[in-house]
Amino acid sequence: FNLMMTPFFITFDILVTITFAVDIVIQFNTAYGSRLELITDRKAIAKHYLKGWFFLDLIATLPFSLIFISSRFARLNRVVRFFRLARLFKLFGSSKTLNRARKLSFVNPAFMRLFMLVFWILVAGHLVACGWIFIEGVGEYTTDNDYTSNGAVYLEAFYWTVTTLTTIGYGDITPSTPTQFVYVIFIMLLGAAIYGFIIGNIANIIANIDVAKSQFREKIENIDTFLKYRDIPNDLQKRIHDYYDYLWDSRRGYEESKLLRDLPTSLKTQVAFFLNREIIEKVPIFKNASREFVRDIILNLKPVIYTPGDAVVTFGEIGYEMYFISRGEVDVTNEEGTITYATLTSGQFFGEIALLLSTPRTATVKARGYCDLYVLDKDTFDSILQRYPRFAKNVEELSDERRKELGLEKEEDKYIEIVEDGGNEASGPVPDAPEPPMHQLLEDGVVRISWLPMNGADSYEIIRRCTGEDKWKRLSSAVRNPVYLDLHTPTGEVTYRIRGINRHGNGKWSPTLTIRIA
DSSP states (O other): OOOOOOHHHHHHHHHHHHHHHHHHHHHTTOOEEETTEEEOOHHHHHHHHHHTTHHHHHHHHSOHHHHTOSGGGHHHHHHHGGGGGGGGGHHHHHHHHHHHHTTOTTSOHHHHHHHHHHHHHHHHHHHHHHHHHHTTSSOOOOSSOOHHHHHHHHHHHHHHHHHHHTTOOOSSSOOOSHHHHHHHHHHHHHHHHHHHHHHHHHHHHHHTTTHHHHHHHHHHHHHHHHHHHTTOOHHHHHHHHHHHHHHHHHHTTOOHHHHHHTSOHHHHHHHHHHHHHHHHHTSGGGTTOOHHHHHHHHHTOEEEEEOTTOEEEOTTSBOOEEEEEEESOEEEEOTTSOOEEEEEOTTOEEOTHHHHOOOBOSSEEEESSOEEEEEEEHHHHHHHHTTOHHHHHHHHHHHHHHHHHHTOOOGGGGEEOOOTTOSSOOSSOOOOOOOOOEEEEOGGGOEEEEOOOOTTOSEEEEEEEETTOSSEEEEEEEEOSSEEEEOSOOSEEEEEEEEEEETTEEOOOOOOEEEEEO
8 A cells, every 4th residue: 555654663673573583583483282292392383384484474574564665666666565464363363362362270271262353354354454545445645645535445355354244244445446345245145154154153251251150051951851840849849959059069060089080190190199199198097098098098099078967977877988078067966966076168078987897887977068078898898908918907006006995806706616518597598508719828918818799798807816726717708709818817827718698697608718827
């Protein structure tokens, strides 16, 4: 356009040229990503840049207007100045910066998408307006420094662009030459094509500004449909709605276990360690545990939620789980709930004896309000313990101490007489007869006893007899998995037997397994 290069525009052009030149230097020294791998080798970076945007960046950087600014090159300058359009290609490079900004944690992705859409709409509108000015669709730019009239010309051209692209077309500005007619036809077809695309994208972006809430709302609608279809009582419906309200307020509706399940093991371990390490290390059982053992425990914690008034554990029931409080409060009460022994809050735990001894609960624990807990069951704890036989000995010693403190079993009561028919009269079907057990010698004299699962068995009892002993010693009568670690095996000949137990009675004893410990 016939715009004079005043000192202001010359200074501005110089600053843009310097900025683009510095950008080229930066690009030669900036690592790039390839298949999620960061490439930092300078030769590889240079090769990658030379094959990509380098030549377009170089053309955009050359100050053609300054090179041919002299009046002697006026005619040549009119041709060469079109090379300045190459600077528009830098806009496409800016999209990479905008895409990186979308990954910032404090930027809502939906707002960033909306910003990028508006950005490219304005760029397209500007180019169309410049084209309309170029073919003299509106008044001409002057060369007498009349910035007011020049601004009015651009504003009028941009106004025409907006009315045409949005298919409004008031008709106050119309083409008058064949070139203008062809240009208008092209812009109208383009506007009709992209109008629906723009409106659809804006509607989609606005609808998904908060994707998590949209998905959660859809889930609630499905739940409401189910509750009404099954005629669930109103008070129960209210409790369900309150639960999901809490789920949204506390964790934005996501399920922690599903989120962690999708992560690779290394990231899952780091996240789980960050969330639970401090509370695990407070538990006396894990005081001297290795980092690897604590890691395995943390990875096997299961998040659970209890609503106000829910009984987490009940007095008298057999305990198989330990609980860690992540958020909320619980009351520890007597069986009737008339006496509150203690109130536990975030960072505390209860039920650790259940991991050592499968004994009846000595108190009832109820949730005061909504509570986020982590649960660790005895089966999982025992399976992890098998991989750490040295630490298992510490746990066994702690179990013996707790057993003595609680007076659960005297030492002489561990020795029993074998009754081959099962030892009692069954009130129903008892577990099947077992196959002979198997064994594996581990380090430090630890023996791993395993056997095939028995149909109908709720738990297993395992006994041992050593050289010189007349009676069998009961090692455990509450083994829930078909495997047991004997941590204190004496030297010499050792014999084992196992049987299944359920609510109807005891099954038959297995054939003996005899091994020699050196």
